[in-house]
Amino acid sequence: MKRAQYDAQLILNRSYDLFNEGGLVSLKVRAVAKVCHCSVIPIYRCFQSRNELCKAVLNQSFSIFEKDLLKEIETHKTDSHDPYWRLYSALSRQYGLIKEVISGNMKIIDELAQITHKHFSNKSTYALRAYIQLICMILNIKSTNELSDLNSSLLAFSKITQNFLKTLT
Template sequence: MRTVEYSAQLILDRSVRLFNEGGLINLKVRTVAKAYDCSVIPVYSNYTSQQGLSKAVLRNVFYIFENNLVDSLKSHKNASLHNPYLHLYSALTCSRGLIKEVINNNKNVIDELVRITYKYFPNITIPELKTYIFLICLIINIKSTKVFDDLNLSNAAFSKVTQSFLKKLN
């Protein structure tokens, strides 16, 4: 008989990985248990429900997003605090799960991303931040499909085009 300890932190870490592979759809308790070759008992004993697991994962992912945003702000001191593009792009690139949820128009995820971002960019309106977040998620998603590889478009050139587009929206 095999005995393996599945701590809440281990389940959370592995669930965050699953989330980043495909969003909240990957956080079904049975999917988490199957992915890590255990029964549903360790998941339920640590998180009591699928919603409990999802909330813990989202809390963790938002925490990581905010830390990445702060790190970007620190490392790009010359970048404008009036233009969140570069910072959001940096922070969102690290979370494919958040990108998927934004593209799927998950209002709760979008609202929380806006709430976090607004703390660092209070001069930008909420609708503008939502637009930035949505478009940046679309851009990251498009880039991940390698659609533009044939065009030989560098990251800097792609970034310049999208920033120009965002400026025109304002």
């Protein structure tokens, strides 16, 4: 009988998907094993611990976020001085990061602010942290679909938030 081979990239990709469904709290080794259809042994062979797996997943998430942010900046070069909509678009595809920001994970918030600051050096990291937290709050509210009838209210809230953030810089 042939044994299935589980490489680190396959485990990382499935772990990333799991992270994007529920954040770090859902990234348990047994849950990863379940979505990989294997025991925990291949996971521990590729990643020495849950912390190592989480670190790898976060690195992948930050890398994807930065690529998405760069794509947004490149697509909208004319208004590249204001990161609000660029951040909104890049973060909207990163539910795991949104969940961590909403839960108050300052390491994640700081890392996102540092990545963003590389591309928007005209904004302070303090202002970028506020942008990230407010945008994640908006995206979280929007994802609940409880306010689906109130899309205009979300747009108004978003505009108010954007104006507030402009006052921070």
